[in-house]
Amino acid sequence: MTRYVMVADINRCVGCQTCTAACKQTNATAPGVQWRKVLDFEVGTYPNVRRAFIPVGCNHCLDAPCADACPTQATYKRPDGIVAIDYDRCIGCAYCIQACPYQARDRVDIPNKAYGKAFGQMKHEQKVPHSERRAVAQKCTFCVERIDYGTANGLIPGIDPDATPACANSCIADALTFGDIEDPDSNVSKLLRTHEYFQMHAELETGSGFYYLWERK
Amino acid sequence: MMLAPTLQKRWDWRAAGNFICGGSGSGLMIMAALLTLIGLHASGYALLASALVATGLGLVWLEIGRPLRSMNVFRNPRRSWMTREGLVATVLLPLGVLAFLSESTALSIPLLIMAAVAAALFLYAQARILHMAKGIPAWRTDAINPLIVSTGLTEGMGIVLIFAGLVQGNVAALFSGYGWILALALVFLRGAAWINYRYSLANNAPEATLQVLDRAHSVIALLGVAAPIVLLFLGKSYPAYQLPLAAAAGFFMVLCGWFCKYQIILHAAYSQGYAISHTPARGGGKPGPGLKPGWRLPQ
Numbered sequence: 012m013t014r015y016v017m018v019a020d021i022n023r024c025v026g027c028q029t030c031t032a033a034c035k036q037t038n039a040t041a042p043g044v045q046w047r048k049v050l051d052f053e054v055g056t057y058p059n060v061r062r063a064f065i066p067v068g069c070n071h072c073l074d075a076p077c078a079d080a081c082p083t084q085a086t087y088k089r090p091d092g093i094v095a096i097d098y099d100r101c102i103g104c105a106y107c108i109q110a111c112p113y114q115a116r117d118r119v120d121i122p123n124k125a126y127g128k129a130f131g132q133m134k135h136e137q138k139v140p141h142s143e144r145r146a147v148a149q150k151c152t153f154c155v156e157r158i159d160y161g162t163a164n165g166l167i168p169g170i171d172p173d174a175t176p177a178c179a180n181s182c183i184a185d186a187l188t189f190g191d192i193e194d195p196d197s198n199v200s201k202l203l204r205t206h207e208y209f210q211m212h213a214e215l216e217t218g219s220g221f222y223y224l225w226e227r228k
Numbered sequence: 229m230m231l232a233p234t235l236q237k238r239w240d241w242r243a244a245g246n247f248i249c250g251g252s253g254s255g256l257m258i259m260a261a262l263l264t265l266i267g268l269h270a271s272g273y274a275l276l277a278s279a280l281v282a283t284g285l286g287l288v289w290l291e292i293g294r295p296l297r298s299m300n301v302f303r304n305p306r307r308s309w310m311t312r313e314g315l316v317a318t319v320l321l322p323l324g325v326l327a328f329l330s331e332s333t334a335l336s337i338p339l340l341i342m343a344a345v346a347a348a349l350f351l352y353a354q355a356r357i358l359h360m361a362k363g364i365p366a367w368r369t370d371a372i373n374p375l376i377v378s379t380g381l382t383e384g385m386g387i388v389l390i391f392a393g394l395v396q397g398n399v400a401a402l403f404s405g406y407g408w409i410l411a412l413a414l415v416f417l418r419g420a421a422w423i424n425y426r427y428s429l430a431n432n433a434p435e436a437t438l439q440v441l442d443r444a445h446s447v448i449a450l451l452g453v454a455a456p457i458v459l460l461f462l463g464k465s466y467p468a469y470q471l472p473l474a475a476a477a478g479f480f481m482v483l484c485g486w487f488c489k490y491q492i493i494l495h496a497a498y499s500q501g502y503a504i505s506h507t508p509a510r511g512g513g514k515p516g517p518g519l520k521p522g523w524r525l526p527q
Contacts, residue, residue, distance in 0.1 A: 022508040050231055054507050054519045061507045061516045076362040082310035083300040102300050103293020105238040106310055109361040112500040118238060118293055146293030209505045215362055225506040226515050 014073075014092035015153060015168060016192045016220040017179065018199045019066045020206070023186035026051055026064030033181035034068075037154060039139035041122035046115075046151035047178045065223065066178070066187060069094060069115040069151035070211070073218025077107035077116065077148075086148065091191075092220060093153050101147035108148060112212050113219075116150045153189070154178075169198055192220075204228075232522025233434035233501035236364060244493040245287035248486045250313075250354055251376065253280025254347035255384025257324055259410075261344030263388060264337060266406055269395045271331045271340050273388060278324030278343075281350065285317055309360055313353035320346035351380045358493075366437045366496040371428035375421040376489075382414040383485035386456075389478025393471045403470050408460055415460075415481060419453040422488065433498075434522045440496040444488065452484025498522075 026049050034040070034047035052063040071094045078086045078094060085101035088094055108116045122145070125133050132140075154176035161167070161174020168174040169190030179189040190199035199222075206224040213219070257277035263270040289295055304311045323343035330336045355376035358367040366372075389411060392398045402408055426441055433441075459477035463470045503520035 021504075021506075050502055052231060052502075052504060052507065052519055052521075054516060061510070063504060063507045065502070065504055067502065076360070079307045080310070080360055082302075082304050082308040082314070083297075084304045085300070100297070100300055100303070101294065102297045104288070104291075104301070104310065105293070106308075106357070106361070108238050109236060109363050109367070109497075112363045114234075114363065114499050114502075120293060207506075211503060212500060213505075215500075217362070223504070223506075225508055 012193050013090070013191050014193045014220065015158065015189065016071070016092070016199055016222060017066075017068075017153070017176070018188045018190075018202050018208075018222045018224060020186045020188070020202070020224040021063055021065060022224065022226075023184040024049065024064040024066060025184050025186075027183055029181045029183050030066060030178035030187060033177040034151070037177035038152075039135075039141060040149075041119045041141075041144075042125045043123050044117045044119060044149070046149075065211075067113065067115070067211070068178075068221070069111075069153075070113050070217065071153060071220035073220065074216065076110040076112065076215075076217060080106045080110035082106065089155075091158070093155055093158070094150075095152060095155060096148055096150065098143040098147050098149075103146045103148065105148065111150075112215050112217065113221075116148050118146065118148055119144065120146045231502050231519075233365075233436060233498035235436070235495070236497045236499060239493060239497070240291065241490075241494065242287040242291040244490050246284035247354055247358075247376070247489045247493055249280045249284030249287065251284075251351060251380035251485065251489065252383040252387060252482065253277045253282075253284065254320070254351040254354070255380035255382065256280065256387045257320070257340075257347035257384070258344045258351070258381060259384040259388050261340045262410070263402075263407060264340055268398055268401050268405075268407065270388065270398070271327055271336050272395070273391070274324045274340060274343060275328035276387070276391075277347065277384070278321050278328070281317060281324070281347075282321055285314075309353050309356040313350060313357060316346055316350045316353055320350050351377055354380070363500055364497050365433040365500060366429065366441075366492055366498065369425065369428045369432065371421070371425040372492075375418075375425045378414065378418040378421040379485040379488055382418045383482045385411050385414050386478040386481030386485070389474045390482065392474050392478075399470050399474055400467070402474060403464055403467070408464055411477065411481070412457065412460055415453055415456045418485070419449070422448055422452075431524065434501060435524045436522065437496045437498045438524060440491060444491045444496075448484055448488055451480050452488065455480040456484075 028049050030047050047068045050065040054061045075094045083100050085097045086107050158168045166174035172180050175189050179187040190197040207226040208222045208224045210219040260270040260273035301314045327339040327343050355373040358372050361367045456477040459473050463473035501522050505518040507516040509515045
């Protein structure tokens with residue numbers, strides 16, 4: 012069995028948002044929609060203040076609340092653990108948006124323009140309109156096209172850049188690592204063995220596939 | 229980027245309308261069957277009940293992003309309560325209409341009972357739709373189920389009381405038989421479900437959600453519990469004024485249910501927000517505590 016997950020080392024993340032930009036460039040999401048975000052947490056009060064940068068997005072949960080809620084089976088779990096959306100089946104009821112505790116989903120009925128209505132769509136927006144995503148649910152796919160291309164061509168997701176999500180490829184601090192958690196020799200399994208980690212909202216028992224490393228063991 | 233829970237904007241008054249109309253309609257269908265069984269002439273309510281449920285579903289249809297694909301809603305009966313709600317509605321609506329059309333025939337009561345069973349399933353499905361929305365703490369609590377079911381039944385009884393005067397003898401029958409006791413019991417039950425709901429969220433919801441529910445509490449306690457109880461007792465004590473008193477009690481029973489659902493679905497529906505259980509070490513330092521912005525107590 013395979014289950015692809017993302018590991019974020021929050022000691023390494025510097026909040027540069029390169030992953031956010033790489034995701035946007037790769038997936039051509041509409042203005043205002045970010046499948047990969049980096050949150051900026053400030054903890055404590057002056058002078059004892061700490062800051063943490065936390066990459067977030069779809070957690071590709073093992074027990075995905077969005078897939079349970081979806082009345083159309085447009086949201087479904089693939090055998091490799093990725094939670095995918097069939098845009099042509101989705102009715103845009105937004106129930107999955109309410110079911111997701113990670114605020115990872117969006118529905119865009121009328122896409123914003125990058126520079127506002129007055130300037131219309133830019134050339135790059137016209138090239139990738141993604142009309143199939145209009146008025147239906149959308150979210151991070153772990154760049155599933157790249158993974159499918161890679162596995163079909165003998166590449167290893169998380170190791171070979173052509174088979175790895177754009178955010179993990181682009182990370183300047185090597186904070187984001189993608190891989191198969193079911194493979195004990197994978198990069199993510201090694202990181203999880205050697206580090207203390209947490210999953211966001213673990214108390215909700217979604218079986219999140221996004222792990223945050225916070226200390227070396 | 230907002231870290232604290234934010235108010236959901238994706239389900240608006242149309243979605244709330246489905247829970248309001250669908251809850252009242254299914255509750256009315258159940259009450260119509262119950263009251264018919266205890267001797268009142270209530271099968272005429274079946275048409276109104278079906279119309280309310282259909283109106284609620286129509287409002288949802290107006291809200292979805294791709295209405296022309298709406299038939300896909302029936303594709304996930306194994307897991308989705310939204311699919312189950314839709315499937316039950318396909319049985320409930322025709323049964324309600326048939327029960328109305330067959331009034332004063334031998335088929336009327338069996339059809340009404342079958343419609344009431346479907347209505348009970350519909351009402352339960354509506355409660356579970358909210359319960360399964362894990363991203364909204366105000367909805368996902370177990371206590372939402374008894375609240376949505378009890379308020380639907382109470383609203384249904386309220387509608388019966390509002391229109392009781394349309395059928396000769398129904399008002400007197402309501403106050404002389406078990407009708408008014410049923411109404412009182414439902415008001416108490418909903419009050420208890422509301423208290424249970426608030427208690428379940430006390431340390432388990434975003435601060436903003438709790439503030440909305442705190443503000444709603446006095447309205448629900450006064451107009452949804454106290455007012456109907458007083459009016460129903462007055463109706464029992466003063467037979468000459470039973471018609472207006474029953475209608476007023478019914479009005480408050482319905483109004484409070486609608487208010488309660490509107491508050492929960494539109495105003496208290498803050499998302500989970502973001503949280504971290506640890507902050508990273510910087511330089512040679514140690515990792516620090518986590519943070520859950522927008523929540524009253526650290527979870």
